[in-house]
Structure formats: structure tokens, C-alpha cells
Amino acid sequence: MAADWLGSVVSINCGVTLGVYQGEVSSVDHASQTISLRQPFHNGVKCPVPEVTFSAIDIKELKFLGVQNTVNKPSSGQGAATEASFMSAGRNGQSNKSTHSHATSNSSHPNNAPITILRRAPAGSSNSRGTSQATPRKTTVRNGGAGGPLRSKNDECFGDGTNEDLDADFDFEGNLALFDKAAIFSQIDGTSSHSNRAQHPSTQAEQKLQSYRHDENILEGKPVIYRQITVPQHGGKEYCTDSGLVVPSVPYKLHKRLLAAAERWGLSVERRLEAIGVCSCQMALTLLGGPNRLTPKNVHQRPTVVLLCGPHVQGAQGISCGRHLANHEVEVILFLPNFVKMQESVTSEVNLYSRTSGKQVASVKDLPVSPVDLLINCLDCHENPLLREQSWYQSAADWANQNRAPVLGIDPPVSEQHQTVEAKWTLSLGLPLTLAERESRVYLCDIGIPKQVYQEVGISYHSPFGCKFVIPLHPA
Structure with missing residues (x-):
């Protein structure tokens, strides 16, 4: 059975x-x-x-x-x-x-x-x-x-058909190798474009597939106009920013009219000097190493900066920069001759600078013999080019050339002659001037002139600075 x-x-x-x-x-x-x-x-x-x-x-x-x-x-x-x-x-x-x-x-x-x-x-x-x-x-x-x-x-x-070996490890690498990422994304793109054609047949000819970087805006309403600044009198040279905006140079006479119009609307010389001092100080701090150099734990290696200033507005701009540098714990040495007549703006800046820890000397003999970290040149003047022939000017220029320190020039004058002190960096104000051909890297500083003041002197202006106050310029 x-x-x-x-x-x-x-x-x-x-x-x-x-x-x-x-x-x-x-x-x-x-x-x-x-x-x-x-x-x-x-x-x-x-x-x-x-x-x-x-x-x-x-x-x-x-x-x-x-x-x-x-x-x-x-x-x-x-x-x-x-x-x-x-x-x-x-x-x-x-x-x-x-x-x-x-x-x-x-x-x-x-x-x-x-x-x-x-x-x-x-x-x-x-x-x-x-x-x-x-x-x-x-x-x-x-x-x-x-x-x-x-x-x-x-x-x-x-319970039926479970004949797999449950103790075997899953092969992640082998399974991942079976996934063709490029083919899947191409299929997705093809499906998306097909759906767009089905939904918008009349606008398909106007639509264009485009790839964007991670830092590009995909919601652009209209194309970017890179020439947003036009001037009535061209200086003969053009620059461009990192984003491609064109910045033309202007002659000194148009630049002078722009500053005079800004003063009539309340942007006085003192306010302009303060803006230039802050911006040039920020640029100088970056050149000195920024947060890698200026930290509370690095007080034994404080950078040393020498300012060479003349008795004019350009010299006052340098003194304002030195005051802000001294407030940021930088060793500042100011060279300014005391036997010449100074403008009122220079006297006011010297009084403020004297309340800081910075030093002031009137003779080249009192300047450091060893190279310093940075040299800021404000000896030249737009209005009086004959200063180069004076003995104090020539002595200061000779010391700067022998010190072999990198030089930052603030608002250099328009000149076709060879510069007495060759600058590695040049800081222009508002709009660049027609500078002579040199190896200097040009930077532009925002001094706070309103847009309608530019329009008053015939300049169509849109700010190229973006989120910064100092931007680099490149030859166009």
C-alpha cells in the first residue's frame, strides 16, 4: 500500500x-x-x-x-x-x-x-x-x-521558484557596469524634445537645445549686451572685465569734468578720498596675503608697506589708504616732503593719519634699507608734471627702484613718457584713463559716482562692478 x-x-x-x-x-x-x-x-x-x-x-x-x-x-x-x-x-x-x-x-x-x-x-x-x-x-x-x-x-x-543562493554577495560593480548612463540620458533628452515638439509645434524652430554650466543662469530673458558703457570722447583704448563687459578708457579732461559734476551733487573731495582709501586698502590687503597673512596668531610677521606721496590730491589718496592699512595692523611708513606747500586735503589726511600707529618720514634716508612687502606710489600728479624734476621726487623714485618691492600705483597720470617708478598693479578710479603701454595689471575702483552724474557729462553708464568694489581689467 x-x-x-x-x-x-x-x-x-x-x-x-x-x-x-x-x-x-x-x-x-x-x-x-x-x-x-x-x-x-x-x-x-x-x-x-x-x-x-x-x-x-x-x-x-x-x-x-x-x-x-x-x-x-x-x-x-x-x-x-x-x-x-x-x-x-x-x-x-x-x-x-x-x-x-x-x-x-x-x-x-x-x-x-x-x-x-x-x-x-x-x-x-x-x-x-x-x-x-x-x-x-x-x-x-x-x-x-x-x-x-x-x-x-x-x-x-x-515559496515557489526560490532557488537563488541567498548567501552569495551582490556584485555591485558588475551590476553598475550594466547601466549605460550616456544612453539613458540621451533617451531622456530625446523624449523631452519629442514632447516639446508635440506641445509647441509652432515654436519648435525658435527653440534651441543648449547646455549650461553650473554658474550660468538658465532663465535669461534677453541676450547680454556686453557694451553697456559708451563715452562721447574715446580715450583710444578698451578693456574688458572677467565677465566680458567692455569698459572704454576716457581722456583726462572728460574724467576731470566727471569729478567736477560729482562734487556739485555732493560727492566732495573728502568723501571721494575716503572711498578711494577703503578700496585701495582692500586691494593692498589682498596683495599682502589677505587672511593667510593677517591673522591674530601671526603678529610676529606683520607686513610692512611704504607709501610715497606728494603734496597733491593723488598724495592725499595714498595717505587715506595708509590710514586704513594702519587700522588693520599693518606696519605703514609714509614718505611726505615737509618743505613744500600742501593742499588742504593733504593736511586733513595727515592729521587723521597721525592718530594711527603708522610712521611718517620726510627724508629718503629714513626709509627702510631692506625690501618691504609692498610699495604704494602716489608721487605723480595730473596737473603738475614738473614735479618729476624736483630733487625730493627723484630721490624717492630712486629708492623705490632699488628696493625691489612690488609696486601698486593709485590713479597714475596720463603720460606717454616712461614711468619713473614701474608699477606691477595700477588702480584707476571710476573709468580708466588713457595710460601708456606698460606691463602693469590694470584694476578699476568704484568711487561711488551715481549713474545720472555719468549721464550729465554724456556717458551712458551701467555699473560693471557687480558685487565688488575693485575689479580687474584686461586689454580688449
């Missing part, structure tokens, strides 16, 4: 410790009270061995799920009797086997594809024992018992 049940699909419940097994009956031994399942599944996961043998004493419940092969099946009464006799033998302990089920590997059984054993049996079937319940919905494995990880899902839905 046991041979009649070979090939049947059964479900064996071995309790909470061993779990639930399903498989095809391969052999039934009445003498040893054992039953073997071919290609078994344990808690919905396919077992790594082709056959598992169970002792009757370990079986808590046995259910017939179906018949895999075509055999002569007994009637339902005979099946129930067989199941009852087998189960009673298991409960009465009529077995000399161990209380633990053991799995044996049998090479004669081929490892075929997993059979469908977790499907719910149809109602009224002779093999279903009159119930529609297949296997318990939740099984638990405790104390490290056999059966693998916990399975809390419904075995009827997720």
Missing part, C-alpha cells in the same frame, strides 16, 4: 523547531517508520540536498497536497487510514530512530526543476482531506534550528 503513494506531493509539519517541509514522496519504510521526500522545500525555500528523510516521531502533521505522477490511488478512506496509521505510529513513538530528522544526499535522484507544491488544492479533491488550507502561514525557527532564516510571508505566494 505504501508504494501506491509514491509520487504524491505532501506537506510535513515537524513543529516549531524543525519547521515545515514539502516535497514529492520518494519512499515510505514501515519497518523503520520513515518517509523520504524528493526535491524538498523547507519553509518555502528549496533545500540544498535532493532528498530528505523524516522519522515518524518528529512529524506533527502530514497533509497530501496532490499527486505528481499518474498512479493507482486508493480511495479517500484508504488514504485517511494510511495517514492515520502513520501519524499514530509517530505519536506513540513506535520508532527506534533519533528524535531529529536527518537529510541524506542521494546521487541517483536527479536535481530537476522545482515542482509546484505550494498551490492550494481544489475543493473536494480526494487528496486534500476536505480542507482548503495548505501550509501554516507563519513558521518560526528558534535556537538556531535547521531550516535557514525566518520566513514570515505566505508560503503559497512566495
Whole structure:
């Protein structure tokens, strides 16, 4: 009678410790009270061995799920009797086997594809024992018992075909290599352009695909006009900013008219000197190293700056810069001759400078012999070019050329002659003047002249400074 049940699909419940097994009956031994399942599944996961043998004493419940092969099946009464006799033998302990089920590997059984054993049996079937319940919905494995990880899902839905090796590591690099990023993005771009054509067929000819950098604005309403400053009298040379805006040079007469118009509207010489002093001080601090040099922990290496100033407005601009540098803990030495007549603006700036920690000398002999960190040249004057012929001027220029320190020139005059003191950097005010060809790097300083003041002298002006007060200019 046991041979009649070979090939049947059964479900064996071995309790909470061993779990639930399903498989095809391969052999039934009445003498040893054992039953073997071919290609078994344990808690919905396919077992790594082709056959598992169970002792009757370990079986808590046995259910017939179906018949895999075509055999002569007994009637339902005979099946129930067989199941009852087998189960009673298991409960009465009529077995000399161990209380633990053991799995044996049998090479004669081929490892075929997993059979469908977790499907719910149809109602009224002779093999279903009159119930529609297949296997318990939740099984638990405790104390490290056999059966693998916990399975809390419904075995009827997720138990079939799980023949993957769950212990194998996932190959992230191999899986990532299968992803073609360029092809996916090209497909996305193609889909987007197709949808745009479908939505806006009339404007497709006007639309153009464009790539933008991370610092570019994609919401531009109109194209940028790079020539935003036009002057009635061109100085003969043009510059451009880092963003491409064109800044033309102006002759000195137009520049002088611009400053006179600003004074009529309230931008006095004193206010202009303060703006120039702050901007030139900020540029000088950057040239000296900025935060890398000027820190509270670096007081033993304070930079030294020498200012060469004349008794005119350009000299007053340099003195204002020196006052701000001294306020920022910079060693400042001011050279200013005391035997010549000074303008009122120079006297006012000297009085303010004398309240700082900066030094003032009137002789070249009192200037440092060793090279300094920075030299600021404000000796020249727009109105009086004859100052170059005086002895104090020539002495100061000779000292500057011998000191071999980098030179910053503030508001240099318009001259075709060779500069007495060659500057590495040149700072122009408002708009650049027509300077002679030199190796100096030109910078532009915002001195606070309003836009309508520019328009008053015939200059169409849009500020090129952006978020800064000092910007570099490059030859156009």
C-alpha cells in the first residue's frame, strides 16, 4: 500500500523547531517508520540536498497536497487510514530512530526543476482531506534550528521558484557596469524634445537645445549686451572685465569734468578720498596675503608697506589708504616732503593719519634699507608734471627702484613718457584713463559716482562692478 503513494506531493509539519517541509514522496519504510521526500522545500525555500528523510516521531502533521505522477490511488478512506496509521505510529513513538530528522544526499535522484507544491488544492479533491488550507502561514525557527532564516510571508505566494543562493554577495560593480548612463540620458533628452515638439509645434524652430554650466543662469530673458558703457570722447583704448563687459578708457579732461559734476551733487573731495582709501586698502590687503597673512596668531610677521606721496590730491589718496592699512595692523611708513606747500586735503589726511600707529618720514634716508612687502606710489600728479624734476621726487623714485618691492600705483597720470617708478598693479578710479603701454595689471575702483552724474557729462553708464568694489581689467 505504501508504494501506491509514491509520487504524491505532501506537506510535513515537524513543529516549531524543525519547521515545515514539502516535497514529492520518494519512499515510505514501515519497518523503520520513515518517509523520504524528493526535491524538498523547507519553509518555502528549496533545500540544498535532493532528498530528505523524516522519522515518524518528529512529524506533527502530514497533509497530501496532490499527486505528481499518474498512479493507482486508493480511495479517500484508504488514504485517511494510511495517514492515520502513520501519524499514530509517530505519536506513540513506535520508532527506534533519533528524535531529529536527518537529510541524506542521494546521487541517483536527479536535481530537476522545482515542482509546484505550494498551490492550494481544489475543493473536494480526494487528496486534500476536505480542507482548503495548505501550509501554516507563519513558521518560526528558534535556537538556531535547521531550516535557514525566518520566513514570515505566505508560503503559497512566495515559496515557489526560490532557488537563488541567498548567501552569495551582490556584485555591485558588475551590476553598475550594466547601466549605460550616456544612453539613458540621451533617451531622456530625446523624449523631452519629442514632447516639446508635440506641445509647441509652432515654436519648435525658435527653440534651441543648449547646455549650461553650473554658474550660468538658465532663465535669461534677453541676450547680454556686453557694451553697456559708451563715452562721447574715446580715450583710444578698451578693456574688458572677467565677465566680458567692455569698459572704454576716457581722456583726462572728460574724467576731470566727471569729478567736477560729482562734487556739485555732493560727492566732495573728502568723501571721494575716503572711498578711494577703503578700496585701495582692500586691494593692498589682498596683495599682502589677505587672511593667510593677517591673522591674530601671526603678529610676529606683520607686513610692512611704504607709501610715497606728494603734496597733491593723488598724495592725499595714498595717505587715506595708509590710514586704513594702519587700522588693520599693518606696519605703514609714509614718505611726505615737509618743505613744500600742501593742499588742504593733504593736511586733513595727515592729521587723521597721525592718530594711527603708522610712521611718517620726510627724508629718503629714513626709509627702510631692506625690501618691504609692498610699495604704494602716489608721487605723480595730473596737473603738475614738473614735479618729476624736483630733487625730493627723484630721490624717492630712486629708492623705490632699488628696493625691489612690488609696486601698486593709485590713479597714475596720463603720460606717454616712461614711468619713473614701474608699477606691477595700477588702480584707476571710476573709468580708466588713457595710460601708456606698460606691463602693469590694470584694476578699476568704484568711487561711488551715481549713474545720472555719468549721464550729465554724456556717458551712458551701467555699473560693471557687480558685487565688488575693485575689479580687474584686461586689454580688449
